[in-house]
Amino acid sequence: MNYEQLIHETALADERLLVMTAENRALIRNLPGPLGARFIDTGITEQTMIGAAAGLALRGRVPVVHALATFLTLRAFEFIRTDVGIGNLPVKISAFVPGFLSDGNGPTHQAIEDVSLMRGIPGMTVFAPADEQDMLAMLPAIWASPSPAYVRVNTRPATYQHEPFVMGKAEIVSEGTDITILTYGMLFEQALIAKDLLTEAGYSVGLVNLRSLKPLDTEAVLNVVRGGSLVVTLEDHFQTGGLYSILAELLLENELTAKVLPLALKERWYKPGLLSEVLEYEGFTGQHIARRIGERLGDGVHSFGAKTKVVENEFAE
Amino acid sequence: MTSEKKQALSELALRVREHIVRLSTDGGCFTGASLSCADLLVYLYADFLNVHPGNLTDPERDYLFLSKGHDVPALYGTFAELGFMPKERLSNHLKSNDSIYWHPNRAVPGVEFHSGSLGHLPSVALGVALDARMRGQNQKVIVITGDGELNEGTCWEALLVASAHKVNNLTIVVDRNHFQANIATEDLIPLEPLAPKFEAFGAVVKRIDGHDFAALEEAFTALPFSPDKPSVIICDTVRGRGLPSIERRADRWFCNFSSEEITSLLKELHSQEATNLTSETLTVR
Numbered sequence: 247m248n249y250e251q252l253i254h255e256t257a258l259a260d261e262r263l264l265v266m267t268a269e270n271r272a273l274i275r276n277l278p279g280p281l282g283a284r285f286i287d288t289g290i291t292e293q294t295m296i297g298a299a300a301g302l303a304l305r306g307r308v309p310v311v312h313a314l315a316t317f318l319t320l321r322a323f324e325f326i327r328t329d330v331g332i333g334n335l336p337v338k339i340s341a342f343v344p345g346f347l348s349d350g351n352g353p354t355h356q357a358i359e360d361v362s363l364m365r366g367i368p369g370m371t372v373f374a375p376a377d378e379q380d381m382l383a384m385l386p387a388i389w390a391s392p393s394p395a396y397v398r399v400n401t402r403p404a405t406y407q408h409e410p411f412v413m414g415k416a417e418i419v420s421e422g423t424d425i426t427i428l429t430y431g432m433l434f435e436q437a438l439i440a441k442d443l444l445t446e447a448g449y450s451v452g453l454v455n456l457r458s459l460k461p462l463d464t465e466a467v468l469n470v471v472r473g474g475s476l477v478v479t480l481e482d483h484f485q486t487g488g489l490y491s492i493l494a495e496l497l498l499e500n501e502l503t504a505k506v507l508p509l510a511l512k513e514r515w516y517k518p519g520l521l522s523e524v525l526e527y528e529g530f531t532g533q534h535i536a537r538r539i540g541e542r543l544g545d546g547v548h549s550f551g552a553k554t555k556v557v558e559n560e561f562a563e
Numbered sequence: 564m565t566s567e568k569k570q571a572l573s574e575l576a577l578r579v580r581e582h583i584v585r586l587s588t589d590g591g592c593f594t595g596a597s598l599s600c601a602d603l604l605v606y607l608y609a610d611f612l613n614v615h616p617g618n619l620t621d622p623e624r625d626y627l628f629l630s631k632g633h634d635v636p637a638l639y640g641t642f643a644e645l646g647f648m649p650k651e652r653l654s655n656h657l658k659s660n661d662s663i664y665w666h667p668n669r670a671v672p673g674v675e676f677h678s679g680s681l682g683h684l685p686s687v688a689l690g691v692a693l694d695a696r697m698r699g700q701n702q703k704v705i706v707i708t709g710d711g712e713l714n715e716g717t718c719w720e721a722l723l724v725a726s727a728h729k730v731n732n733l734t735i736v737v738d739r740n741h742f743q744a745n746i747a748t749e750d751l752i753p754l755e756p757l758a759p760k761f762e763a764f765g766a767v768v769k770r771i772d773g774h775d776f777a778a779l780e781e782a783f784t785a786l787p788f789s790p791d792k793p794s795v796i797i798c799d800t801v802r803g804r805g806l807p808s809i810e811r812r813a814d815r816w817f818c819n820f821s822s823e824e825i826t827s828l829l830k831e832l833h834s835q836e837a838t839n840l841t842s843e844t845l846t847v848r
Contacts, residue, residue: 283697289727294686294720301690304676305622309690325717328680329687333669 249273249401252382253310256389257281263389264302268295268313270342272562273401292322299337300329308336308389314563315341315357315398316348323363330394331367337394339364344374344398345482346516346524347432349559353515362487364396365460371395372460376417376434379404383411384457398431402557405435408455416463422452425539426470428489429480430456436525437480439532439554444539447548450475459492467496471504478507478539482530485510507542509535522556531556564777568610572776575644576605577832580805582640582653584828590657591819592665593633595809599740599773599800600707601637606779608641613702616646619672625702628688630718631709631738632666632678633817639663639671647673682715684708685735689725692733703786707736711743714752719764722793726765729791735766737795738773740802744816757797766795773798806831 247255250273257263257277265277266286278285288295292313299309311318318326318341330337341360348355364372371393375381378401388395391413409417425444429437434455441451452475454466470477479489490508497504509530517527525531529538531554540548579601587594608614612625629638643650648671655661662670666679675691678684688706695702708718718735725733739757741748748754758768767788771778779798788794801810806828809815820828 283693286693286728288724291720291724293717294689294724297683297686297717297721298690298693298724300676301687301692302694303690304687305691305694307694324680325683325686329676329683332677 247382248378249381249399250276252385253277254280256386257284260308262306262308264307264309266295266299266309266311268292268311268317270313270563272342273340273399274312292317293325296322296325296337297329300325300333300335303330303335303337304333308338310338310340310389312340312342314348314355315344315360316355319357319360319363319396326364326370327367331370334369335394336392338389339394339396340399341396342399343561344400345431345433346521346528346530347400347559349521349524349561350518351561352518356515358483358511358515359487360396360398361459361481361483361489362491365492367394369394370460371458373458374398374431375400375457376406376408376431376455377402377404380408380411380434380455380457383408387411387413400432402432402435402559406438411457414458414461414463416457416466417455418466419453419455420451421473422475423450423473424475425449425478425543426452426454426473426475427478427480427535427539428454428456428467428470428493430459430489431482433480433482433530436530436532436535436554440535440539443532443536443550447536447540447545447550456489459489462492462496464496467493468500468502471497471502476505476507476539476543478509480509480535483510485512507539509538521559525556526553564780569776572602572605572609575609576602578644579605579637579640580832581829582643583636584806584825584832586636586640586653586656587818587828588820588822588825591817592636592656593816594636594818595742595802595812595815596631596709596738596740597634597637598804598806599802600631600634600738600798601640601804602774602776603707603736603738603779603798603800604637604641606776607705607783608645610780611783612705614673616672622698623700623702626675626688626691626704628675628678628684628704628706629667630678630684630706631681631712634709634738635665635667638667638674642671642673647671681709681712682717685718685721686724689721689730689733692725692730693728695732696730701732703734704732705734705736707738710737710739710741710748710754710757713737713754714743722761722764722766725793730793731787731790734786734794734796735761737797738800739797740800741811742802742813742816746813761795761797766793768795768797770797770799773800774804805835807835
């Protein structure tokens with residue numbers, strides 16, 4: 247089962263489901279034939295696509311819309327906020343190549359403020375699967391929900407056997423007393439590697455795959471904070487407005503404090519290139535993540551010297 | 564169009580204009596832009612569209628989307644007169660106990676979708692038109708835009724997509740009152756020649772006097788203009804129509820009048836329409 251097969255199967259079972267795209271067909275190339283009129287390509291018009299999706303949703307449809315994450319959340323932001331958001335309509339946004347996944351495209355294509363923007367819209371839900379298997383586990387519940395939804399599409403092969411998805415619940419991979427890494431999306435894969443490296447170095451390491459940023463599994467996150475370990479917020483997103491901000495808001499609301507290490511993009515776009523180059527240069531491979539956490543803990547013993555091999559992305563529009 | 568029908572529509576339009584004037588105080592409203600499309604909305608709801616208080620959830624009803632949302636006094640005035648809502652509800656204008664404010668809200672029966680930000684509803688209407696076609700229904704889907712609103716690229720983008728998908732059940736109606744917010748359209752972002760622009764984007768276009776009920780009937784009853792293209796009707800109108808003291812004035816887009824001014828404007832309104840109306844109507848006023 248892949249993304250295209252899942253959407254095809256769901257559309258066959260539920261006539262409300264429609265597929266729309268602003269000429270981003272990478273994951274849905276084979277659907278025009280089987281879906282017929284329920285496959286709508288509006289051309290390179292993110293705003294018109296979102297407006298039309300709102301109109302279709304008004305008529306009882308559940309449009310799953312496809313375009314690059316950055317153009318959807320930025321070019322069409324006001325249409326998402328004003329038509330989908332104010333209307334509180336079940337438009338399901340499949341945002342392609344978010345975060346580091348736009349690899350070689352450059353800053354124009356870097357959706358690294360998308361979580362910040364989408365979670366600010368009342369009623370909008372925000373999801374970031376760790377890999378393809380995680381995404382396929384999550385999408386049926388996301389599409390079945392009456393809420394508008396933003397999904398950071400991630401088709402990278404799984405390196406971890408995920409639990410079934412429960413709406414609003416995080417996946418607790420491990421609990422740790424020294425360090426807990428909170429992460430979402432494609433960096434989960436690197437976080438797993440970092441966890442193993444740090445564990446080998448003798449640390450007790452927790453890892454949480456958040457899956458859903460809104461609604462947030464506040465119980466899971468507060469448990470981590472109360473556990474007293476160093477909390478690492480790891481994200482391919484600007485440091486402002488993403489997970490680090492979400493955690494800060496939660497801490498303030500609960501009159502708590504914590505030792506937090508943000509690993510995010512602070513006031514900068516990232517250097518474009520092959521994914522392995524990006525992660526290496528920006529310090530987001532498993533090795534670099536472990537090294538940066540070790541530095542924060544004042545670890546002068548372990549070097550975390552073995553370079554992490556990164557599976558390249560397969561980009562297509 | 565029979566003279567009786569014309570008379571009835573004129574009387575209805577006068578009552579709608581009274582509502583618009585009465586809403587132009589205690590905070591005010593977009594008076595000029597509402598007066599320009601009052602005749603259009605009265606014709607559409609009273610005579611043309613298959614939509615009335617009894618069929619607002621019928622999926623086969625006709626749809627009207629008001630993309631230039633600031634003329635909502637004309638829409639609500641029409642709704643109040645046609646029984647979509649009690650007339651007294653208009654007195655909730657700008658009060659927190661209701662959703663009657665400067666742009667349309669779906670809490671008011673008959674409003675298909677909220678608007679206020681320009682250039683949105685052509686694409687929302689396109690989505691509704693696509694769904695109606697998918698379901699084999701043949702109702703009309705109409706979206707009214709302002710002429711200043713046509714500055715927004717998304718109006719043209721939506722038409723481009725509608726043409727590509729041969730959406731013939733979508734009609735874009737332009738309230739061509741020749742003014743943007745603060746300035747004449749042709750002095751800021753000239754739109755003319757307008758009809759050829761729409762034709763170049765793939766629509767079939769008719770251009771009419773938007774205050775002439777017979778012309779409105781002739782144009783709308785000819786829809787769709789093509790079996791495989793969207794339709795556009797450009798309604799040439801006058802901003803502030805019905806009140807010569809504010810007609811065609813750049814500074815009478817948004818108005819907030821004193822109660823004395825409202826009294827005098829109502830008087831002016833009635834004196835203007837006198838030639839077209841029966842003595843009975845005028846004594847009722």
